[in-house]
Amino acid sequence: MSGPINGAIAGLTVRQSLARRRWIVVTLLAALPIVMALAFRAYGDVGDDMTSSAVDILSSVAFTVVVPIVALVLASAGFGAEVEDGTVVYLLAKPIPRSTIAVTKLVVTAACAMALNGVSAAIVGVIMLRGAGSAHLAVAFVVGALLGSALYAAIFLALGLITRRGMLVGLVYLVVWEGVLARLFAGTRTFSVRQYMLSVTDAIAKADASVFTAQLPHGRAYIMSAVVAVAALAFCINRLCDFEIGRAG
Amino acid sequence: MTAGERASGAIYDIGYQHYDGKRLGRAGAIRALYVHGLRAIFGLGRGARAKIPPIALIIFIMIPAVIQVAVVGLAGNQVQLFTHAGYFRNTVWIFALFCAFQTPELVTSDQQYRVLALYFSRAIRRSDYVLARLGALFTALFIVALLPHVVLLVGTWLSSDNVVTALRSSLAVIPRILVGAIGVSLLLSSVSLMLAAVIPRRPFATAAILTAFLLTSAFVLPLVLNRPDKMRYLVLASPADVGIGFTRWVFDTTHSDSTFAQQQVADSLDQIATQARATARFNSLPDSVRAGRHPPEIRRRFRRSRGLLETASLPGPLFLVTTCGLLVLAGGVLTWRYRGVET
Amino acid sequence: MTVVLTSASKWYGNIVAVNDVSFTLAPGITGLLGPNGAGKSTVLHMIAGLLQPSSGTVVINDIAAWQHPVVYRGVGFAPESEAVYPFLSGYEFALLNARLQMVADPAAAATRAIAMVDLEAAQHRPIATYSKGMRQRAKIAATLVHEPELLLLDEPFNGMDPKQRLEMMDMLRALAANGRTILVSSHILEEVDRLADTVLVLIGGRLAASGPSRVIRQLMTDRPHTFTVRSSDDRRLAAALVAQPATTSVEIAATGLTVRTADLGAFTRALPVLARDAAISLTEVLPSDESLESVFSYLVQG
Numbered sequence: 007m008s009g010p011i012n013g014a015i016a017g018l019t020v021r022q023s024l025a026r027r028r029w030i031v032v033t034l035l036a037a038l039p040i041v042m043a044l045a046f047r048a049y050g051d052v053g054d055d056m057t058s059s060a061v062d063i064l065s066s067v068a069f070t071v072v073v074p075i076v077a078l079v080l081a082s083a084g085f086g087a088e089v090e091d092g093t094v095v096y097l098l099a100k101p102i103p104r105s106t107i108a109v110t111k112l113v114v115t116a117a118c119a120m121a122l123n124g125v126s127a128a129i130v131g132v133i134m135l136r137g138a139g140s141a142h143l144a145v146a147f148v149v150g151a152l153l154g155s156a157l158y159a160a161i162f163l164a165l166g167l168i169t170r171r172g173m174l175v176g177l178v179y180l181v182v183w184e185g186v187l188a189r190l191f192a193g194t195r196t197f198s199v200r201q202y203m204l205s206v207t208d209a210i211a212k213a214d215a216s217v218f219t220a221q222l223p224h225g226r227a228y229i230m231s232a233v234v235a236v237a238a239l240a241f242c243i244n245r246l247c248d249f250e251i252g253r254a255g
Numbered sequence: 256m257t258a259g260e261r262a263s264g265a266i267y268d269i270g271y272q273h274y275d276g277k278r279l280g281r282a283g284a285i286r287a288l289y290v291h292g293l294r295a296i297f298g299l300g301r302g303a304r305a306k307i308p309p310i311a312l313i314i315f316i317m318i319p320a321v322i323q324v325a326v327v328g329l330a331g332n333q334v335q336l337f338t339h340a341g342y343f344r345n346t347v348w349i350f351a352l353f354c355a356f357q358t359p360e361l362v363t364s365d366q367q368y369r370v371l372a373l374y375f376s377r378a379i380r381r382s383d384y385v386l387a388r389l390g391a392l393f394t395a396l397f398i399v400a401l402l403p404h405v406v407l408l409v410g411t412w413l414s415s416d417n418v419v420t421a422l423r424s425s426l427a428v429i430p431r432i433l434v435g436a437i438g439v440s441l442l443l444s445s446v447s448l449m450l451a452a453v454i455p456r457r458p459f460a461t462a463a464i465l466t467a468f469l470l471t472s473a474f475v476l477p478l479v480l481n482r483p484d485k486m487r488y489l490v491l492a493s494p495a496d497v498g499i500g501f502t503r504w505v506f507d508t509t510h511s512d513s514t515f516a517q518q519q520v521a522d523s524l525d526q527i528a529t530q531a532r533a534t535a536r537f538n539s540l541p542d543s544v545r546a547g548r549h550p551p552e553i554r555r556r557f558r559r560s561r562g563l564l565e566t567a568s569l570p571g572p573l574f575l576v577t578t579c580g581l582l583v584l585a586g587g588v589l590t591w592r593y594r595g596v597e598t
Numbered sequence: 599m600t601v602v603l604t605s606a607s608k609w610y611g612n613i614v615a616v617n618d619v620s621f622t623l624a625p626g627i628t629g630l631l632g633p634n635g636a637g638k639s640t641v642l643h644m645i646a647g648l649l650q651p652s653s654g655t656v657v658i659n660d661i662a663a664w665q666h667p668v669v670y671r672g673v674g675f676a677p678e679s680e681a682v683y684p685f686l687s688g689y690e691f692a693l694l695n696a697r698l699q700m701v702a703d704p705a706a707a708a709t710r711a712i713a714m715v716d717l718e719a720a721q722h723r724p725i726a727t728y729s730k731g732m733r734q735r736a737k738i739a740a741t742l743v744h745e746p747e748l749l750l751l752d753e754p755f756n757g758m759d760p761k762q763r764l765e766m767m768d769m770l771r772a773l774a775a776n777g778r779t780i781l782v783s784s785h786i787l788e789e790v791d792r793l794a795d796t797v798l799v800l801i802g803g804r805l806a807a808s809g810p811s812r813v814i815r816q817l818m819t820d821r822p823h824t825f826t827v828r829s830s831d832d833r834r835l836a837a838a839l840v841a842q843p844a845t846t847s848v849e850i851a852a853t854g855l856t857v858r859t860a861d862l863g864a865f866t867r868a869l870p871v872l873a874r875d876a877a878i879s880l881t882e883v884l885p886s887d888e889s890l891e892s893v894f895s896y897l898v899q900g
Contacts, residue, residue, distance in 0.1 A: 038470065042478060059477060067470075067473045067477070097698070101699065177458075181348070181352060181469075
């Protein structure tokens with residue numbers, strides 16, 4: 007198989023992502039918004055319009071915390087752990103172009119993250135957004151979650167290749183950059199994945215400004231998403247091609 | 256070359272050093288673990304790279320205090336941007352970061368590098384190890400929590416006209432500061448230590464602690480704000496908010512304190528500013544959109560400025576009880592976890 | 599398959615791991631011998647195309663090893679570290695390697711490789727449950743699964759008990775008899791001696807010696823030794839030592855005698871007897887050149 011994706015590596019990556027209790031962690035994380043949605047349904051009255059609460063849950067819990075951290079945990083399985091304990095040599099000392107390896111890992115990790123986060127957002131939408139016209143909103147949030155998962159997966163995979171403390175750097179990025187700076191300084195929004203998610207969601211939802219609105223213009227979000235995705239992929243391939251192993255004497 | 260060989264087997268003295276001096280026993284071991292833990296948290300004795308996270312975070316925690324002192328120096332005591340009462344609320348996330356980055360250095364390193372078996376084969380009990388580490392983390396957090404308050408106090412004293420009266424008026428605040436710092440440190444140290452002890456690798460422990468604080472707070476916020484009547488007690492599930500509630504109770508923000516009036520002024524100033532910004536944005540929307548709709552920002556801001564804890568309005572001592580409960584829980588989890596280590 | 603290193607060097611900042619090494623690998627078993635930290639792993643990684651030489655070239659069949667993954671089809675590399683995917687079973691690990699190597703029938707190849715290393719009994723258990731020796735064997739199986747012409751093995755006998763070691767050596771000899779090129783690294787002279795036809799000695803990153811293993815062994819054990827001796831009467835002891843056939847030279851200094859000998863065994867037996875017969879008491883007998891630097895310098899000069 008000399009196409010862009012290698013089946014054996016894909017299978018391996020999936021198993022790596024599920025191994026070692028990782029799958030428990032990511033499933034719990036992805037289930038959290040669902041639990042909240044259920045709590046709302048249970049404690050609310052039947053006819054209530056839950057749109058604003060749904061928007062709250064999705065944009066401030068799912069998008070801000072769950073999507074990136076699920077992607078982070080999966081990506082650390084992708085390159086972080088392997089590089090750290092040295093088993094990556096079994097992938098690299100093979101007649102497979104390193105670009106194929108990078109692309110396969112990226113696609114599989116992104117797909118896992120997208121599956122988990124997309125399903126989670128969809129279920130929340132089904133539970134809470136039942137009114138007329140809110141189907142649009144639900145779909146919009148799912149798409150936003152998918153986009154965010156893919157972008158975060160790409161970024162964190164690239165981070166795992168740069169530094170051995172990839173996970174820590176990813177966390178610092180999440181908390182400091184996206185959490186604090188991107189909220190305070192409007193200029194940094196152009197470089198915040200969370201804003202891309204919100205903006206794309208807004209574009210698809212076409213909802214009232216009173217229900218949901220994003221702060222980054224749509225055009226910019228589309229462009230920057232594409233730029234980030236391509237840059238992360240190119241970076242992964244490049245790093246992997248130059249990757250040297252073996253420092254022991 | 257060595258000496259002494261007898262006919263049938265012998266023990267050779269190859270020059271190992273004997274130690275016949277005083278042995279310090281359990282107390283010495285506990286103290287050694289405690290001091291070592293404290294040094295590990297601040298990155299002492301570990302090279303420059305290990306010192307960067309704790310020092311950077313301490314600087315971040317002190318920044319509001321420094322700003323406040325500068326402002327007081329320039330504009331006098333009436334302007335209170337950052338008060339003792341509200342300090343923890345303003346900096347709670349930096350505390351969370353500090354715990355997340357440094358607690359794994361304290362306990363997860365031992366696990367990851369397999370030194371636990373070494374420790375437990377010495378003359379200490381498992382509970383000693385737990386107490387020493389918990390004590391170290393508590394002390395570190397206590398110091399970090401106190402530092403900014405000290406800066407604020409000193410700034411207030413030095414910039415007031417009559418130092419003695421300033422001192423005297425601060426006397427009422429000092430016990431509150433101490434109690435607040437103790438409570439917050441207990442809370443944060445028990446939660447972080449609980450998590451770090453059960454997670455085998457350092458980056459995952461950091462992620463877990465951070466996620467625990469972030470997630471619980473994000474989880475609790477919309478639920479309580481939307482259904483305060485039924486979900487008020489859910490606030491106790493979020494350690495960050497329990498800490499904020501505790502400090503609010505300790506500093507008793509309904510107490511007649513000149514700073515409270517200032518805070519109210521500041522809050523309403525903030526609301527007016529928000530309103531102005533939202534109105535400006537609203538005015539920039541096209542006419543067709545504008546008709547018959549009021550700017551969403553205000554509604555949202557109003558909610559937020561009322562605050563999670565005001566909405567939940569739980570009695571103060573409840574936070575104290577929760578803190579103690581978490582401490583007990585942490586003790587249980589840690590005992591269970593370290594009992595299982597085989598030597 | 600011909601492997602040619604020409605003045606290959608590898609440095610990391612100020613640390614030179616491999617310094618100007620040149621050799622050609624012939625079919626058969628070649629041993630790469632050297633103390634820990636000598637650069638054996640680095641050389642192996644360079645040949646395996648996992649490290650870029652800082653200068654010089656590493657060429658397999660006239661293609662540079664670095665950044666030419668197509669070369670790997672004929673190369674099997676077994677790293678030293680024990681880390682393998684713990685959740686895979688031995689069989690699955692071999693199968694994975696077979697699929698990655700694009701072998702025609704991965705399942706059959708994996709089964710064959712497992713049989714060759716005698717892991718059939720445990721092949722379906724996760725590798726995390728294996729002992730160290732079994733892990734090594736699983737690694738070797740994964741290396742052999744695509745029947746490569748060039749085998750690079752980094753300390754393959756680590757953790758194996760003597761019986762497994764002998765079996766592995768027999769297997770490697772059989773493979774070499776089929777015309778394959780095998781490079782085995784080790785820091786244990788006896789292993790290399792028993793296994794390899796040719797030996798390359800790496801010390802401090804430099805190629806200190808190369809040649810048939812018997813010759814190398816001879817050089818390393820029969821090199822002259824130097825001792826510092828202090829006694830109650832140095833001059834008389836020196837006179838007695840000069841008369842001894844085992845002594846090569848004796849030097850008298852204020853700090854004591856410096857004695858050189860070519861036959862360590864005879865000298866150590868003779869010295870105490872000499873001293874007793876002459877009623878001299880020895881206060882200090884120290885070997886003064888056990889360092890590897892002296893071994894190296896001797897080998898380089900000799």
